[in-house]
Amino acid sequence: MIRKISLLLCGVVVGAGLSSTFTYAPWTGTNLSIGNANAATSDTFRHINLFGDVFERVRKEYVEEPTDKDLIAAALNGMLTSLDPHSSYLSPESFEEMAVETSGEFGGLGIQVTMENGLVKVISPIDDTPAHAAGVLADDLITHLDGEAVRGLNLTEAVDRMRGKVGTKITLTIVRKEVEQPIKIDITREIIKISSVRSKALDDIGYVRITQFNGQAFDGLKNAIAKLEKEIGSDKLKGFVLDLRSNPGGQLDQSIAISDTFLDQGEIVSTRGRNKDEVKRYYARAGDLTKGLPVIVLINGGSASASEIVAGALSDHDRATLIGSKSFGKGSVQTIIPLGNNGAIRLTTARYYTPSGTSIQAKGIVPDIFIKQELPDDLKDRFPQTSQTEANLRGHLENTDKASGAKKEAQKDGNKDAESDLKKDEAKKTDAPKADTKDAKDPKEAYSPSYVPPEVEKDTQLQYALKLMRGEESNEAFPAKKMASK
Structure with a gap:
């Protein structure tokens, strides 16, 4: 059984601009059996049939070929957001990010960052974290992550690459004021607790x-x-x-x-x-x-x-x-209802x-x-x-x-x-x-x-x-x- 997570109350949800109170609950499946003869005559089954017809028409005739995954995700989100402003479908990526926000901890480096001219700028290293111990300073500009250029990434993508499994290493290439050559700093990821x-x-x-x-x-x-x-x-x-x-x-x-x-x-x-x-x-x-x-x-x-x-x-x-x-x-x-590897639904x-x-x-x-x-x-x-x-x-x-x-x-x-x-x-x-x-x-x-x-x-x-x-x-x-x- 998919585990139950009970979270309630995230007011103005981060990244969504809305507030919400939430709990986690297990997915128990549905009582609707599409193959059931009685269900075949029900309004519910006819509406599901209608959805299937529209889905097939869009797949075959839309001007550009859509992916089934994107169509289903959009349909799920449309169904849920039609209920109220706080119900929605969470993609696997969104669900993972929400879990990080609500738990208040993740595997990472311990730096507060922003974007400046296409590079990641360090606002401040967090005390007693790997980044602080490694000597990362405020106003440092991160140009490369493990040798790959940061330019072209948005802030979320850059942060995702800096986070990772506890115990793994990452190399930051940093440009620092009054230092002529870029600096390379190796940092081992640890559990970072978000102080609220x-x-x-x-x-x-x-x-x-x-x-x-x-x-x-x-x-x-x-x-x-x-x-x-x-x-x-x-x-x-x-x-x-x-x-x-x-x-x-x-x-x-x-x-x-x-x-x-x-x-x-x-x-x-x-x-x-x-x-x-x-x-x-x-x-x-x-x-x-x-x-x-x-x-x-x-x-x-x-x-x-x-x-x-x-x-x-x-x-x-x-x-x-x-x-x-x-x-x-x-x-x-x-209530947050996890859907295995398919994300979760947030339902009022x-x-x-x-x-x-x-x-x-x-x-x-x-x-x-x-x-x-x-x-x-x-x-x-x-x-x-x-x-x-x-x-x-x-x-x-x-x-x-x-x-x-x-x-x-x-x-x-x-x-x-x-x-x-x-x-x-x-x-x-x-x-x-x-x-x-x-x-x-x-x-x-x-x-x-x-x-x-x-x-x-x-x-x-x-x-x-x-x-x-x-x-x-x-x-x-x-x-x-x-x-x-x-």
Whole structure:
């Protein structure tokens, strides 16, 4: 049996520009027997016959001879993409790349690269990797890989050639500034882990940014918290800012574990499929790794799927204050079904719900405090002037959730906190002084570019969060209700 891989939640999928929540499942085949006499009279069989007729006509009469493989792949993808924006067929190459992205590790060299004038330019070697140990430097230009010219390859092709089986060698030919002759460097590939967690001590506040919920995210968060506690000192640490802005999502188990990091108990998320009895609930375990310190979560229009699960769980449990702008609104679950050597299909199989029983599908999560992030003048033409959300995607699933229905369903399914969560005082969601209301009737849903400045001092949303936590600003939404009662 083809193995089951259960991934859920990759918001704005890398390379596709869309968010998705996904799980892996085995391929069990089909119950349709084409040779069955009963099936022969069914509508399903007649439609399959129609497909076969069209397929044969295209094979024989199209102006240029197509390959059967390409026709079938396109047909599969067309069938799946017609369902919603997040269902699709993954070619073997795309499936392999997705597996690398979600696992967070691969066999490679450990360098961040880009293309410049047809050559591969090193942005930076990653610390403690083969490339770093071999002496590869930032701004090096890679001209050849194992003696073959890089010029003519695109970035993806070049990266694919640098990746490979652990223990195998590759020779890089490098042109370096102020060095007359090209340099040849032999490097042995090792396991490279993609770090999706970055942290820094901002005086007395711990700042943690998660860029993607890959397989390394939870461990990265645990290490970041321990590092910040040691660096700042547990007696001086005022709290944590968890930055989920422009985080497209990732694996469900990672979003659950990261939510659990800040919670002692209660439901984190539930998923519901086509049938009403297809409900799965995920709960927090005892033990808050942040020891109950105040938490602020930053979100924006690029925060999708797994990011929204974490933000929704911490908000519903009054564990964190949300600051920024409304999230993307991706509230569905995709199951990845491997097809042996033929790639995989990504199929939407469920919706997910926050602990209060609320679906954020095509709605998003509204922050407690809206802060608009201004754009530098040189970037204003590169960002859309209106929100790009799940609701803007053609063919998106509608949000069928009704508050009263969600409440009854949550209570019926045994979520004891549902009623109090659903009665949460919406008045606590307020506008900070810099709120911009011109783009929405509700000021908390106003538009803000999904831009995260690299400089802390220019980051309006982060700066407000820091001032709030230090008591330099005040807002009724902070500390979160649960914190305020302590």
